[in-house]
Amino acid sequence: MEFNMEEDAYKFYNKYAFKMGFSVRKDYLNKDKDYLVYFMRLSLTNDIRSRSEVTDCSKLAEDGTPELGMEFNSEEDAYQFYNKYAFKMGFSVRKDYLNKDKDGVTTSRRYSCCKEGVKRKYEGDVMPKRTRAPTKTGCGAKMVIVLFRGTMKYRVHDIVLEHNHELHIVQCAHMMPSQRKVSEAQGFQAEISEDAGLSLKQSHELMGKEAGGMGNVGYTREDLKRYLRTRRERSLKYGEAGSMLNYFQEQTLENPSFFHAVQLDCEDQITNIFWADAGMLIDYKFFGDVVTFDTTYKTNKEYRPLGVFVGFNQHRQIVIFGAALMYDETIDSFKWVFGTFLEAMCGKRPSTILTDQDHAMAVALSVVMPKTFHGLCTFHIRRTFMKHLGNHYKENSDLPYMFGACMYEFEEVEQFNRVWEAMVKKHNLENNEWLSGLYRIRDKWARCMMKERWTAGMRSTQLSESLNAAIKNHLKLDHDLVQFFRHFNRVVDEKRYNELIAEYEMRQKLPMVGLRQTPMLVHASETYSPTVFVAFQNEYGESTAMVILRQ
Structure with missing residues (x-):
């Protein structure tokens, strides 16, 4: 040919x-x-064995039609033969009754058309809101095999080929239940796709592309959904708590530096969980002077608060120092989380920690980290500003601008106090409890009060909230704890890879020095990372525009 x-x-x-x-x-x-x-597992017949392993029934029936007296080496061979015939004809096979002897050996079995039988009538008092369309037609097509003791082979004892319903066309044959199966190789690929963050729809479409069309995949999206759900249920055979501890043990075996701690209540139930891998511990050693901590994101179906300790690296990118799944946001829970964090970091406390205005968190920090400066997130303050003061100004009011200037602009305390008093008097806010309380702790958020505090340029927990957004893109509320840990690790890996990209760019590209004849800038460009150098160069440029007002 x-x-x-x-x-x-x-x-x-x-x-x-x-x-x-x-x-x-x-x-x-x-x-x-x-x-x-x-013989790939993506074949239409889902037959994953080589032809040398399959009973050669073509000698008995050249057209593949079952006949009385056919023999098969095993029950599975008989099923595969009948299922292949069903695919060609356009019906689905259902494994029906079977008989076994005292040793557990199958002595007879019947394979029927999936439309055998009739739908039972509903006998309840209240009709269900949704009823499924009937699929059974009382079809009598079947193949019965019996074990022949003389040869220990299965022989076709009874066969009915006629159907009483319309058969499927070959283009739809892959949708029939008996033709659908997620093979081991396909399941492994689906698990990798899920771990990589692909949705069920994306994973199924990807396999369709690889197989040359959805009809060649060998299963539907619902089959894939059931497979992954069964896999998750298997992984939780010790219960969610037991599976979580197994996961931590696996991480510790891979890297002995992996740190984790679990808090139990009086009934030995898990309440709070903290963990940090080796990379987080190393990052904290270098970049842990300033930390933000936020618990606004609720992780899974139980809505547990996720607390993440976050900071900057040399490229001013997000680095994660540790994370905690909390039972609640009480003083005792925060005490345990902060204390465990210090234990993981060998007692090294941050110079500054930024949080929101949570009272329980503030009390816990004052007890566990009394020498650490506790700053308040300016972004959170601005967000609650509208909640407490939104009804005090009308359109074109200067209240938000005066408030923002007090928070971000003024370098001198006298200027801050003067504008603050004018704002309070102008908008009749003398008796506003929230604003008065905020003023009493102005040393935690006002720029003029924080000049001597080391914050690395951070004034809010937006780092944590940015991380929460990244986590949200990869997680769903129905994820169990083990799934959550796997997906959280993927977010961490993504952040670390971004750091590698920044490292490559730093070595690949020369810094853009604006004033090339300035020795200080040249030296800074050789010392700082590109991101930090740009910030320094901008600050240096602004300093050259200063004017002496008085001597």
Whole structure:
């Protein structure tokens, strides 16, 4: 047989493979392309065994039609043969009754059309809101096999080929239940796709592309959903808490520096969880002077608060120092989390920690880290500003601008006090409890009060909230704890890879020095990372524009 071109040969052989029920792989042998039969798990028949392992029934029936007296080496061989016939004809096979002897050996079995039987009538008092359309038609098509003791083979004892319903066309045959199966290889690929953050729809479409069409995948999206759900249930065979502890043990075996701690209540139930891997511990050693901590994100179906300790690296990128899943946001819970964090970091406390205005968090920090400066998140303050003062100003009011200036602009305390008093008097806010309380703790948020505090340029927990957004993109509320840990690690890996990109860019590109004749800038460009150098250069440029007002 000859072909005009290589592609014609491939299409011809692939068409033959489709008819026979196997898949073709293009392979290289001695620099010439040959086409080898490759029994992939993505084949239409879902037959993953080689032909040498399958009972050769073609000698008994050349057209593949079941006949009385056929023999099979095993019950599974009989099913595969009948299922292959069902695929060709357009019906789905259901495994029906079976009989076994005292040793557990199957002595007889019946395979029926899935439309065998009739739908039972509903006998309840209240009709269900939704009823499924009937699928059974009382079809009598079947194949019965019986174990023949003389040869220990299964022989076709009874066969009915006629159906009382319309059969499926070949284009829809892959949708029939008996033709759908997620193979081991496909399941492994689906698990990798899920761990990589692909949705169920994206994972299924990807496999469809690889198989040359959805009809060649061998299962539906619902089948994949059930497979992944079963896999999760298997991983939680010790219960969610036991599976979580197993996960921590696996992490510790991979890296002995992995730190984790669990708090139990009086009934030995898990309440709070803290963990930090080796990379987090190392990052804290170098960048842990300023830390933000936020618990606004609720992680899973139980709505546990997720507390993440976050900071900056040399590229002013987010680095994670540790994380905690909390039972609640009480003083005792925060005390345990902050104390465990210090334990993981060998007692090294941050110089500054930024949080929101949570009272329980403030009390816990004053007890566990009394020497650490506790700053308040300016972003959180601005967000609650509208809640407490929104009804005190009308359109074009200067209240938010005066408030923002007190928070961000003024360098001198006298200027801050003067504008603050004017704002309070102008808008009749003398008796506003929230604003008065905020003024009493102005040393935690006003710029003029924090000049002597080291904050590394951070004034809010937006780092944590930015991280929360990244976590939210990868997580769902129905995820169990083990799933949550896996997806959280993926977010951490993503942040670390961004750091590698920044490291590459720093070594690949020379810094842009604006004033090349300035020795200080040249030296700074050789010392700082590009991001920090740009910030320094801007500050340096602004300093040259200063004017002496008085001597």
